Amino acid sequence: SQQGEEDPQxxxxxxxxxxxxxxxxxxxxxNLQWYRQNSGRGLVHLILIRSNEREKHSGRLRVTxxxxxxxxxxxxxxxxxxxxxxxxxxxxAGIQGAQKLVFGQGTRxxxxx
Amino acid sequence: DGGITxxxxxxxxxxxxxxxxxxxxxxxHDAMYWYRQDPGxxxxxxxxxxxxxxxxxxxxxxxxxVSREKKESFPLTVTSAQKNPTAFYLxxxxxxxxGSTEAFFGQGTRxxxx
Numbered sequence: 001s002q003q004g005e006e007d008p009q010x011x012x013x014x015x016x017x018x019x020x021x022x023x024x025x026x027x028x029x030x031n032l033q034w035y036r037q038n039s040g041r042g043l044v045h046l047i048l049i050r051s052n053e054r055e056k057h058s059g060r061l062r063v064t065x066x067x068x069x070x071x072x073x074x075x076x077x078x079x080x081x082x083x084x085x086x087x088x089x090x091x092x093a094g095i096q097g098a099q100k101l102v103f104g105q106g107t108r109x110x111x112x113x
Numbered sequence: 114d115g116g117i118t119x120x121x122x123x124x125x126x127x128x129x130x131x132x133x134x135x136x137x138x139x140x141x142h143d144a145m146y147w148y149r150q151d152p153g154x155x156x157x158x159x160x161x162x163x164x165x166x167x168x169x170x171x172x173x174x175x176x177x178x179v180s181r182e183k184k185e186s187f188p189l190t191v192t193s194a195q196k197n198p199t200a201f202y203l204x205x206x207x208x209x210x211x212g213s214t215e216a217f218f219g220q221g222t223r224x225x226x227x
Binding site: 006033035040041042043044045048088090099100101102103104105106108 | 154157169203205215216218219220223
């Protein structure tokens with residue numbers, strides 16, 4: 001079962017604009033992570049936010065987490081053509097020693113020059 | 114270089130054959146994972162292992178098998194029981210069993226049934 005669901009499934013914006021992607025999940029989590037995937041490649045970790053955190057920044061990335069709504073958002077500011085990729089949220093849940101890392105369906109982001 | 118290596122990059126399988134995908138990491142990570150990705154879709158968890166000689170089924174384990182005899186290796190066998198094996202397979206590892214860390218991914222193996 002997919003724990004996280006991203007929204008929108010696809011997003012196309014002009015270079016320089018901000019891109020916002022959302023992720024919803026179903027069960028209690030320990031942390032939520034965002035990853036990026038270039039076409040046909042492996043995933044690269046972007047940022048991790050713990051369940052007791054509400055907001056986190058890393059360069060042009062800003063992640064928020066609302067555990068009451070079971071949702072997170074990823075904001076990429078001042079987008080560049082090189083940001084074109086698929087973005088996935090992933091959640092960790094479960095008791096220690098039996099934690100799965102479960103991914104959502106992803107958002108395909110296209111930055112138009 | 115430290116990292117996680119999947120091989121081969123491309124693999125072709127005839128119907129009814131078993132094939133094994135390799136995943137090796139030299140990061141000294143405890144946890145390892147196998148995912149399947151279909152075109153335009155997200156990642157679905159096949160199997161995961163928190164420690165050597167132990168592994169658990171993920172969401173789509175049917176038709177797959179794994180072993181974890183060594184910390185650095187987590188091979189995935191796609192058996193003939195998997196009816197639709199054509200997909201992109203991704204292996205990942207993470208340092209901690211407790212899950213408070215990121216996962217590192219290999220570059221994937223694209224499996225095609227011919």
